[in-house]
Amino acid sequence: MMKYTKDLLEFLDLSHLSTDEELAIRQVLQRDDNLRKRETGRIRRLQISIPDPKKLKVMTGEWFEELRTRRYGRQSDVAEVLRSSMRRKKPTAFRTSTFSDVGQTENKEGEKENKDPQTKASEIQTPDTSFLNLSFREKANQELSNEESTVDTEHPATSQEPPSVVVTPMDTWEDEGLDSDDCSSVSSYGSDFSARRGYGSIALGLTGRTGSLLSVYSEAGDFGSVTVQGAVEFSLRYRNAEELIVTVEQCQDLAYANPRKQRTDPYVKTYLHPDKSRQSKKKTSIKKRTINPVFGGETLKYKMTMDDLKGRTLNLSVWHNDSRGRNVFLGQVDIDLKTWNWGHETLTWYNLQPKNPGVQDSPEYHGLLTVALKYIPPGSTGVDKINSGEVHVWLKEARELRKLKPQGVDSFVKCYMLPDTSKKSRQKTRVVKKSQKPVYNHAMVYDGFRAGEVREACCELTVWDHNKLSNQFLGGVRLSLGTGQSYGKNVDWMESVNEEIQLWENMLSSPDAWVEGEIPLRSSMTPRK
Structure with a gap:
């Protein structure tokens, strides 16, 4: 024993x-x-x-x-x-809070077809929420205060206002599957906060995950706080069997991802841009506690014709593997395969480069989403629950989505009304198969708002390509006032811009009426923390 x-x-x-x-x-x-x-x-x-x-x-x-x-x-x-x-356990030192490269796909999920909000509008009913004797704000305050007292005992809650919702990487884009509440198009604010698990247990579960959940975020910007330095040695060769082989030999003089611990656990990752899907991602093994890792000729292989390769760019990046999944960007190299000399197959040193800030400030265009909103304030005529307001979200269509498959994507839209990230808040459309211009025509209702609370909320809409094994992120929008705060607390998800803010303001200024907008889809979303 x-x-x-x-x-x-x-x-x-x-x-x-x-x-x-x-x-x-x-x-x-x-x-x-x-x-x-x-x-x-x-x-x-x-x-x-x-x-x-x-x-x-x-x-x-x-x-x-x-x-x-x-x-x-x-x-x-x-x-x-x-x-x-x-x-x-040895005494711990400073832990970096850099948030990046945690993956990009969701787990397998089923989708159920929803009814047309125009032809079946009479069937969309307000649910019986008489059991809600507390508003969303009060429920959020109770639940999140309980979480803080359990997890962060050094920083107890000192305010009656609800803190910003704490969401770990596993929560951020993990798809819980289609549960019974997903079949409904009506959601009550704050009705399922007790179902959320504590921060600590989720964070500990991240260590052993092999699949990534948020790679789309690591591509969106340099989340690391380290200065890029050092070099990487690798080679490219193409076989007659229509296979590109990337041989990674070693790196030298990498930056310390955690300066206080003087620690870096590096690995190398590659993509063939513009494809940033899970299928395009390849990774080497992780080398522990070294800024001069030797990979010993590890090979990363892509099956692809030469004609297809000439339209691609090899992106090879070096990352520090954090035990909680908050990996740190250490540098990258881009190789334009259209102009590459395929006769050059020897190992070559390349200086690592930082990410291009200009590209990050101007996210890649990923299509448009047409959505209509309607706000019914508390006490409005025709509302069953006089003391609470409602936000109606009508997802009409999307267009010019990324063409990840030759026959088109099988897309669906998922919606959360933040800061509520419970399953009661999550709603989804049906899957529209093989279309770059899908028509969803799906309506959802979020109720339980007290006066002024809609200004503290954010409607998060994300578009996904449905696959049997995993779903791939296609783009998203966040509709809010973009103040950066919710209930007086700084939150990362309240960062709407331009058309997103305009549509939310139009909804607030035109109560009891539909307002519509065509919103550009973001190529990446800031992780909810």
Whole structure:
């Protein structure tokens, strides 16, 4: 038993944990200890009150422990392993908060067809929300205050105002699948905050993920705070079997991703632009604690004809792998394959370059989304719930979407009314197959707004290409006042611009009436934090 526990400790390197994360784990361990004590007391009382051994075995759960031991053998005490690992943990240093390169695709999900809001408008009804005795603001305040008291004990909530919604990378674009609430086109604000998991547990779950969820963000800009330096050695060659082979040998003199720890865990990633999909992404292994990593000729391969290659640009970038998924950009090299000399196959050194700020300030055009909005203030005639307002979102169509497939994309739109990121807030359209100009014609209703609360909200609309294994981000918009704040707290998602702000302002200035706009789709979205 002890030998097994000591062996297991080798796999629990907790040196990367921040103080807040360690506190969150200790709180979980304390709750586990309290539950164990309560269970021990319950079993002791049963042993006194129940004389029948067979009945006692059932009531105490001893039968289950015996069955588990026979089937799986004796298991080590995970709580004790964690405690021992934390006692062995080295003092932690500064943790970088750089947010980037966490992936770009969503998990597999089903889509259900929704009814035409014009022809079936009478069927879109306001749900029975009589159970909502608290407004969205009050529910958000309660839930988020509870989360802060559990996770961030060093910084307790000091205001009755709800803090900005904390969303970890796993939450940001992860698709929870089509649940029963997705079939409805009506959502009540703040009705499902209790379903959200705490920050600490989600952050710890990021370490072992192999697939990326937010690569689209890493392509949007340089999220790293380090100065790009150093060089990378690699070569290109093309085989007659219609295969491009990128051989990565080594890097030298990389920047420290975490200056205080003097630590960099580098790896190399490649794309064949303009394709930024998951299929285009290739990565090397990760080298630990070195600014001079040697990859030893690792190969990244692409099956593609020479004619197709001549329209591509090889983007080779170097990243620091952060244990929580907040990877740091260390530099990149772009190779225009149209003008590349294919006779040059020897390993060559290239200086790493920063990302082009001009490109990031002018996001790539990804199409247009036509949407109509209507705001019904509290107390308006015809509203069942006098004390709450409603926002109606009518997704009409999109056009000029990226053509990721020869036959066109199978697109759908997902909507959240931020700061609520619960499943009750999430709504989706049906999937429109094989079209670059899909007509969704889908209406949604968000209710539960008190006077003035719509000014604190943001309607986030994202367009996705539906695939069997994963969904790919096509573009998105955020409709709000773009103030950068919600309920007095600074939030990253309240960053609407131009047409996005104009449409939201038009909705507020024209209550009880539809306002329509054609909004350019962003090629990337700032992660919700």
